[in-house]
Amino acid sequence: MTALRQTGFILLIAVGLAGVTAAVHPKRPSFLGPPRDPNEVTLAQTKQWAGNILWVDARSESEFAAEHVPDAFCLNFDNWTERFPKFLDRYNPGQRVVVYCTATSCQLSREIAAKLKASGVDDAYFLEGGWEAWKQQNRP
Amino acid sequence: MEATEPPMSTLTQSIASRPIFRTARFLLRLAIAALFLFAAITKLVDPSSFVQQIANYQLTPWPATALLSVFLPALELCVGVCLLLGRWESGALAWVAILLTIFSGALLSAIVRGLSIDCGCFGRSIENTGTLWPLIRNLALLVVTGFLWFSRSTKSRPAK
C-alpha cells in the first residue's frame, strides 16, 4: 500500500472516530457556539435595557478620567473600599449594573461583576468587548 | 529493494542494519507513539475543555474549532496506535509531520501576535514564554520524525 493510501486510510478512521465522539461523548463541545458566561451581555442587549442601566467602569481612575461611558461609575480593586459606599448611593435594587473594562481580553469587568454579585447586587453583568466595543458603536 | 526506490548508499545500509541503530529507532518510534497516544487520550477525555484551548488561538471560526476539537485527538489516537504497532508507518509518520507543522504554525502565530492572558497591557511585541517552549519541542519532534521517515526499513517502505 502506498504511503498516500496509508494516510488516506488513517484519515478515514480518524474521521469515523471523530464522528462517533461528536455524537455520543458526554463532554462533547457545542457546535452552535462557544459557551457563554451567563453574566456576560452584549452591547445590543444593553440597548434593549436602555435607561435602567448603571454603568460601572472597572479600569483605573486615570483611564476613567480620560474617557468613559457617560454617567458611568468608577469602581475597581484599588478603590473598592472607598468607592463602594458611594456606589450604594447611586445603586437602586432592581437596576441593572453593567461592568466594563478595556476590551474582550481584559478580565477585570468579569471579576468586578462577580464581586458585585457576591456583595448582593443581583443584576450585575459584564460587557462583551468592553470599552472598545462601546466606543466603536457610539462614535459617528 | 524495488527498482524505483533510490538505492541506499552502502554506508547508510551498513549503519541502518546495526543493532544499536535499530534499537534506537524502535525506541524513538515508541516514544512518538506514546507522546501522541498521551496527547490524544487527555484531549478525548474532555473535548469541551480542549475546544476552549483551540479557541484561545483565535485562528478558526467556532464551527471549525468545535470540529477540530474532536478530529485532532482522533487523528492523534490513530497515529499513535499505528506507530505503536508498527503498522502503516509511512502514513502515520506523514500525519505526524503534518500535525506537528500545523501545531507549530499555530504556536508561531500566537507568539507573533503576542497573545497574552493579561489585559494586553504589554502591547503586541512580547513573546509569551508559555508558547515558546512547546514550539521548540515541536521542531525537535519534527527532526526525529524526519529521521524515522528516512530510515524506514525496506519492509515498511511502501511500493510505489
Next chain:
Amino acid sequence: MRLSLLLSLFLAIPAFAQLKWDTMEQTLKSKPGDREIVATYRFTNTGTTPITIDNVHTSCGCTTAALTKNEYAPGESGQIVARMEIGSRTGHQEKSILVTTKQNPKAPTVLRLVADIPEPLVMKPTFVMWALGETPKAKTIDIKVTDGFPMKLLKVDSDNPDIKVEVSEVHPGVEIEVHITPKDTSRPEMATLLIRTDYPSDNPQTYYAYAKVK
C-alpha cells in the same frame, strides 16, 4: 516587521544569558491587613559587556517595580523590587513585570509575581437597603469565617443609632447572623456596620457592611 521581530527573538535567545536571574517567578501569600505584597528579583550580569536596563513595565497599575540604578557592569548584581497593591483583590493573582535592556530591546525578560490573597470571611450580602416608606422590617447579613481560618468575630456595631443591629450566633465567633432594623423609613438614612475581629493579633481587622434607607 513581525517576521524580523520573530527572527530576532530566536537569535536573541543566546544573548539572554547575559542577565542571569535568581528566580523569574515568585509565589507569595499575604495576611489580612497587608496592604501590599513585595517580591525581590535578583539578577547578575554574567556577560562580558555592561547591561543597561532601560525599561521596567508592569502588567497592572497595581504593581510597581523599582530599580536602584540602570547600568550594571559585567559581574555586577542588582535587584528589582516589585510591589503589588492588594486593594480589594482576593484569591489567586498573577502579575507580570517586563524588563527591557538597551542591549536587547527586542528580547525582554518576563518576571512573574503570583500572589495568594486569602479571603478570611464571607459576607452575604454586604449591604441591605430599604426604600423610603417600605416597612422597616429586619434584614439579615450572614457572616462566616472561612474554614480553618484562625479568626474570631468579636462584635458588630452600627455607627448610626437610628439603624440598630442585633447579632445571633450560628457558631460563636465563626458564623453569625446580623439582623439590621431601621428605626423608620420615612427619610434617607445610612449606617456603616463595623465587624470587629481578632486577627491578625498585631493588627486585628475590621470589616464593613452597609445599611441604607433611600
